[in-house]
Amino acid sequence: MMDPRPGGAPTVLRMVLGKRLQDLREQAGITYEQAGRELDVTHATIRRMEKAEVGLKIPYVEKLLHVYGVTSPEEVSGFLALAREANRPGWWHSFRDVLPDWFSAFVSLEGEAAVIRAYEPHYVPGLLQTPDYARATLRAGQPHAAPAEIDRLVTLRTERQALLSKPEAPLLWVVMDETVLRRPIGGRKVMREQVDRLIEATELSNVRLQIMPFAVGPHPAMYGPFHIFRFQLQEIPDIAYSEHLVGGVYFDERDDVSSFLEALDRMCAQAAPAQSTKAILDGMRKEI
Known part of the structure; x- marks a missing residue:
């Protein structure tokens, strides 16, 4: 069940990127807990990022991509550009x-x-x-x-x-x-x-x-x-x-x-x- 709590109403692009982060984490064989330790956050924060329940902090995303084995500068740059776009308020803002x-x-x-x-x-x-x-x-x-x-x-x-x-x-x-x-x-x-x-x-x-x-x-x-x-x-x-x-x-x-x-x-x-x-x-x- 989605959780559109205050400040957390997900844009569709944020949902897409959250799912891609989940796929990258699972492909790398990394648990929520392990990913959380890399960012010095709780495992719940990683879950919420993947569920699009929180905004995508660019430093967090960049670090996770590195942890998950995404090393291509073009791929990292493209993902971060999409993350910035996903964090922009919709027209209804x-x-x-x-x-x-x-x-x-x-x-x-x-x-x-x-x-x-x-x-x-x-x-x-x-x-x-x-x-x-x-x-x-x-x-x-x-x-x-x-x-x-x-x-x-x-x-x-x-x-x-x-x-x-x-x-x-x-x-x-x-x-x-x-x-x-x-x-x-x-x-x-x-x-x-x-x-x-x-x-x-x-x-x-x-x-x-x-x-x-x-x-x-x-x-x-x-x-x-x-x-x-x-x-x-x-x-x-x-x-x-x-x-x-x-x-x-x-x-x-x-x-x-x-x-x-x-x-x-x-x-x-x-x-x-x-x-x-x-x-x-x-x-x-x-x-x-």
Whole structure:
């Protein structure tokens, strides 16, 4: 399980380099304890570096590469350059005044994933929300937040949506409960605009939407929403994310993620096929 504690929200590149350090250590036959003694730190620090739970201190990385037998100046220089890049704040760092540390990891994973799959029983996913719909949901979830803070969060949410139109955009595959479309949020005008946005999204080649009708009855994920991120880089496993009222939990253990994948695969089979989503949305649009 990933540990996105304050100051430790991992960037994807940091995760990649952590995995490469782990591979180099294991290939060299060196234990956590031995590596820790070389740096005069605890074995837990080495574990946390490999798990991307702490930043990569350049002197530590350089010393470990030497200990692990990496002697080529070009290879060392290249690794250190990547480590410096991995330690740079992501674009979302400018929103650190309103962005919780535990959600910074989500934004990083979202921005680097090749495939984003999700189940959403309550709201339209953030990547597909209109500004007015986003403002209404944020206000409902944070009733004591100042208007300026809500504005900042809406801006962050809309800027995240740019990834869907980038040259190598990820596949976004979402199963939404019918409840999402039946729950009035922000008034009729806001809901009409939001449904229109979803209809537009069905035309995108990298977006696949499925609606889970009430009529199908119970399904495997009635406990709540979740996301699954898949990456092209082999160093990074599939990662599942589940959110609760005051935080989020990230799962990267194979058995845990497999449970999420199995549930979502079953739900995709139960839900209305993606080809019919536009017709469903057109029908609901007329009812609003």
